[in-house]
Amino acid sequence: KKPIAFAEDTAVPPENLADFIMEFRELLDEHKLDYGMFGHVDAGVLHVRPALDMNDPQQEVLLKKISDQVVALVAKYGGLMWGEHGKGYRSEYAPAFFGDELYAELRKIKAVFDPHNKMNPGKICTPIDSNAQLVQVTDTKRGTYDRTIPVVFKEEFAPAMSCNGNGLCFNYDTTSPMCPSSKITGDRRHSPKGRAGMIREWLRLLAQQDVKVDALNAQQFKSSWWSRMVNTNSAKSSTDFSHEVFEVMDECLACKSCSAQCPVGVDVPDFRAKFLSIYYQRYSRPVKDYLVANIEQMAPLLAKMPRMVNFFTNLGLSKVLLKESIGYVDTPLLSTPTLANLSAGYTPFSLETLRQIQTQNNANKTVLVVQDPFTSFYDAQVVADFMALAKKLGSDPILLPFNPNGKPQHVKGFLDKFARTAQSTADFLNEIAKFDIPMVGVDASLLLVYRDEYTKTLGEKRGDFSVLAVHEWLSQMASEALSNAQVTTPPATALGLFTHCTEKTALPVSERQWQQVFAKLDVAVDIVSVGCCGMAGTYGHEASHLANSIGIFELSWEQAIAKYPVEARIVTGYSCRSQVDRLVGAKPKHPLQVLNQLLLQK
Ligand code: SF4
Ligand code: SF4
Structure with a gap:
């Protein structure tokens, strides 16, 4: 059943509203219907949504029956069927409500502006000399097909x-x-x-x-x-x-x-x-789908010889081949130095180390960094900067071994593969979660896959591991350390925060939390209202989508990003940073990187 807006938006004189509501409710109760009822009491306008299963022909019949009853009820209380909207599908009642004279005038106006009845035909009225029919409540509706x-x-x-x-x-x-x-x-x-x-x-x-x-x-x-x-x-x-x-x-x-x-x-x-x-x-399938779906398997191997891979990726011939034969453009380059090099000085991962941390009650002074395929291999400095930031805030960061996230497989519809990837990574993260040490991922859009797609695909087999986004960890676990941190001179002007659209829609408090984190250091942050950047993982790298990817960037990002100097742009999504880099020419930083720059070494 769904609430259906078919007895919607009636308007009666406000002094009649209470009695009207009583009778309206009796009418719906007679049909044993659930309904939502809300409105504007001062104007006597009521929005009513009875819940019907339109796949059930018996319930579909009620649509006409109740509509007729409501029309009679509204007339009884001296009201109108349409306070604000909802006229089109109930046009059959229009002649009675407008009255012969006024309705004829309406039809004349329609004939002047739409003599061939092209605009919303059958809604409200037809041209005066036309024999066209008005839309009927009993006309074929979606339920006829859905059932x-x-x-x-x-x-x-x-x-x-x-x-x-x-x-x-x-x-x-x-x-x-x-x-x-x-x-x-x-x-x-x-x-x-x-x-x-x-x-x-x-x-x-x-x-x-x-x-x-x-x-x-x-x-x-x-x-x-x-x-x-x-x-x-x-x-x-x-x-x-x-x-x-x-x-x-x-x-x-x-x-x-x-x-x-x-x-x-x-x-x-x-x-x-x-x-x-x-x-x-x-x-x-096109070859590029296999390329995208296997990126998480290939990236760790390619990252063993990043300079050579980048050399070949950068060759003009390779670019032409990638574009013409695979349909892939602006292939990102692997990070050099690699994350393996950048994280060399930190406590290395081993289960034994985690066991010791747990037995020594040091779980809250440690943070486990969950890798993702994009930042780890293509923007490794961000992960390294998070580890440096954690250290400055008094936490010992430990980089967990890379486990594929599965998002590229899901996006391309390799669902069997995704289910296997998700199960294997969930098993690993559940094993790690037993040590009760906070786990953090630096790219929110990828860690949200653990929360949504893993749950939908694996059900109970997902387990209950939890991976925090950086701003969540900073707000929940490192708040006190941040308040006590020593900082360099903060920037004179506000930073402009651009968040990934998956992140800001799924975690609507994320922008505010980033703002609060920076406020602890007396740094002002503007939450910049933008739509999508147009990159969205690999979408913007596909030649067939390139024009739309750039077009989407131009809708809001292009102007917004230009308002901030390069050093004041803070961008949470890997995809968004890559898009700005290739279309504007200056790669912005992740907010955690600016935070890391601001904090002095302990
Ligand atoms: S998909 Fe669009 S039209 Fe359908 S319920 Fe959601 S917002 Fe409404
Ligand atoms: S592009 Fe549109 S339909 Fe596709 S995921 Fe985004 S909001 Fe949904």
């Missing part, structure tokens, strides 16, 4: 089914993180609502075909590489609706703003990954 989708499909793709269509994700504010994809393409199919609708239609069409309903993700479409190649070659002439769905999923940055900002938590990256895993059981 043909098998329950197992619905459960598998629950986020797509739960979209209630309220349209909050049609967001045009360029400084809001909500859906950079639809902002840059201007195509509503690329909004979370559009993507959820595409998935529902795809499921409906699958249900009409000979598709087993036991479980969509049970590899039932798996085919040989030869069949996949044949299918791919004939894809252009194919009528398979999957290709249309693929097109809109491919443009998604997997930034997860929808997951946190949609009021019902429509998580597009979740069903996008499932869709891709099914789509590529029948069609060939």
Whole structure:
């Protein structure tokens, strides 16, 4: 059941409101319905959302029945059906409410501005000389289609089914993180609502075909590489609706703003990954997908000879080959010196060391650094600076061995591989968590995968390990040390804080917490309102997405970043720092790096 806004926005004279509400509630109680009721008492306006299961034909019938009853009730109390909005789908009641004379005038106006009834046809009124029909409450609605989708499909793709269509994700504010994809393409199919609708239609069409309903993700479409190649070659002439769905999923940055900002938590990256895993059981994957999905396995090996790898990556010929044959651009260079070199002076990791720390009650004077594939291998100085910062704050940092995070596999829909990666890393982190020593990861968008995708994929097998973001650790565990820290001369002007969109939507207090951390050192921080930077992991490195990646950056980041001198820009996301670096030419620092510079050695 979902609350449906069909008896919505009635307005009666305020002096009649109390009696009107009493009778309205009796009416809904008669139908044994749950409902939400709120409104503006001073204006007599009421918003009512009865909860209905529109997949149930019996309940769908109630829509018309209750609408008619509410119309009669509103008339009885001398009110109007529409205080503010909601006229379109209840247009059949318009003639009665406006009255013959006024309604005829409305139709004349419609005829002047829209003589061919093109704009919102059937809503409110039709042109005066037209025979076109008004929209009816009983017209075909989404439930008619949704009820043909098998329950197992619905459960598998629950986020797509739960979209209630309220349209909050049609967001045009360029400084809001909500859906950079639809902002840059201007195509509503690329909004979370559009993507959820595409998935529902795809499921409906699958249900009409000979598709087993036991479980969509049970590899039932798996085919040989030869069949996949044949299918791919004939894809252009194919009528398979999957290709249309693929097109809109491919443009998604997997930034997860929808997951946190949609009021019902429509998580597009979740069903996008499932869709891709099914789509590529029948069609060939591009090589770049394998490159991205295996980046965590390759990076530790490449980091053993970073200068040589960087030399070849930097060659003009390599760049052309990577772009033309794989579709990958601006390949990042490995860090030199490597993290292994930079962390050499710190306490090395061993289980025995952790055991001793625990028995000597030194857990709170230690911090375990959880590595991620991007900062560890491509921005190692950030991890090293975190270790230096921890040391200055009186904690002994220990770098945990690298364990793949799995996010690149999830984003590309390699869900079997992701499940194995997630289980293996969760097992390791649960083992470490037994020592009760705080664990911290420097890239919030990657550690959030432990909290969300690991939980969704592994369920109870995820265990209960916890990895803190840097700002969480600073606020919770190092707050006192920060207050007592000795600092160099703070910057004269405010720093500009730019946070990763996954981070600021999933952890809405993160910006404020960073601000409070810096306030302890008397350093002012502006929270800069920006949308997505356009990089989002590897999205911005894919040649097919390059133009949109740059376009998204230009929507809000370009102007905002230019307002701050290079040394005053603090940027939490690895992706965002890389994007600024390649498009502006000066790599900004992570806030922890500026903090580290400000603190004097103990
Ligand atoms: S905000 Fe969420 S529920 Fe509303 S239309 Fe968008 S995806 Fe659907
Ligand atoms: S993940 Fe980001 S780009 Fe994709 S639909 Fe959600 S908000 Fe839009």
